[in-house]
Amino acid sequence: MSTVLVWIETHDGNARPTSWEALGAANALASTLGASVTALVLGKNAPAIAQDALTRGAAKALASDDASFETYRLEPYAALLSALVKEHAPLAVVAVASSAGRELLAASAADTDSAMLSDAIELGAVAGNVTVVRPVYAGKILSDAVAEGTAFVTVRARAFQPAAPVGGTGEVLTVAPVLAEASIAAKLESFEVEVGTVNLGDAAIIVSGGRGIANNPKDAPAGTDKPDVWKAKDGFETVLKPLADVLGGAVGASRAAVDAGYIDYAHQVGQTGKTVAPDLYIATAISGAIQHQAGMRNSKVIVAINKDGDAPIFKLARYGIVGDIYKIVPALTAELKKRLGK
Template sequence: MFSIAPRTTLRQVRACLQQCRTTPMSRTAAYARLLSTLAVLEQREGKLNMSSLAAITAAQKLGGSITGFVAGSNIKSVAEEVAKVEGLEKVLYVENGDYDKGLPENFAPLLVENIKKGAFTHVLAGHSAFGKNLMPRVAALMDSQQISDITDIESEDTFIRPIYAGNAILTVQTADPVKFITVRGTAFAAPEPTTGSAKLEEGADPKAPCPTEWVSEDLAKSDRPDLSTASRVVSGGRGLKSKEEFDKLMPPLADALGAAIGASRAAVDSGFADNSLQVGQTGKNVAPELYLCAGISGAIQHLAGMKDSKVIACINKDGDAPIFQVADVGLIGDLFQLVPEMTEKLNK
């Protein structure tokens, strides 16, 4: 048996464990007890971003204690909601409207302050625009390297992530004392806030100056399910030929299925659909129960964003299109005839 002060670094812990000559199994269990993860969560206008809770699922897989972190104005109610997630020990919240937009220039020093204070071994955030913008800065400020977009965890220092648009899977091991990681939401299902009772604590606020000013945002508004988390997605590609046809065929099909709408990059670049709807390597990652696409060839960059979908269905006039290689079901034919026909049958 050995006892370790809470602030002992992981390196010292490792040395201590080696001295104890423990078996691999008991070492793993001992590590897990000593890990402490900060899950950085997102809010928008005082509403918790549920998909950001995927960071908590990943932290649970790591083991050890988990602390949630939120910052912004009127943040206490968000922190209270986070506290209901099972498995969280604590939620740190920082009440300050300067953090509302998640600008990395002042959010990064805010996190650094709280990470140092809490002596966390791991810092996890979603691989979202927020996480991708923020985490490299935080890691750099703490002289560490970020590990991006992980889809699995092998151990406290070894992580799995896809590279080359998902065509190769990399196993990354890091010796950094604090690990900074962004997690792929589709690989770690976000938990629901239910009956958890984590304690709330005010975090430190260094009030770092922010040289960047938030001027405005122009968001696409939609009553449809959120593309990243929808259980059904219908997606259109270049085969739809024009924005008029895209708007004529895809929304009724989406309505019939209660689905979110997605698009290929070719469709987005051609102006058929909004940029926020792009699925793929440089768009969103989705893993719905059903991904139904029409007029999409199935380029690897598109597949990178949707191939983890449970059921993939496609409509394409070219039976040799690569999308058929990943599809569970497919219709070979003209989408201008098949999509309205399918929509009509679904509505019946």
């Protein structure tokens, strides 16, 4: 039976939660194509994660917990994936469009001279050929594309329903690495974990701050070099972060806030930052420039809090509050603690 291969990305012995969305997308595509799903799981704890994939609808799983797969690296992963694609000739190869997923599938598509379609938000088939809808021009418009032959597809995080456990069964086969460690040039020297932050791309709730966060009523300590930077950093830390924490969400920022040095670039949402689509996006002191909108307009519910009632962000928002974020956000955090029992 023809197959759809799905890569379940792992991190520290667990499946990345968005990988189950890739499996959900693969399950739906396979049923359209009359194919079955084969899951590929590499890294620590791979056999157990492969079992989990079987319970979530994969008919078969290929797994390896070889040491060379412990942390994702392009060379060993792509060498194995390309070999498997040549061997099994799947109709499609699916993964979530994480930084690793995008890189791995593009590389393997090149190795096997196959079609690459990235960041799909819809997936289908016409006459046996895989089709996608994907955002282009920084998310300002959409494009339809069709693949000829094996289609490598990355699916955007939070665009597809995750595959739920349905009590499926199947077999887990062990696969062997293609590259020996000695022939892998890339070596991971260190990994500095950003503590206490939720990955923006995976977050169900994001609380973002803009340039206006510098209007902190607190005074910077005497002699502070850049008082506005101090005030903004304090605002992110003591006002937005507590709101994000009570919601179990992540902290985002506009480009203006990042460029002003108020917060690290890793938090930037928008055209030259991350594209996100959480269930809830709370934009505080963000005017909503088109570049920012491009990164968050697909959020399910958008809340805008801004002192300027004419700010463009209110055109995207489901709920709007005109006022001072330093008065409203703490009140919101307190109310949520009370109502959510935290």
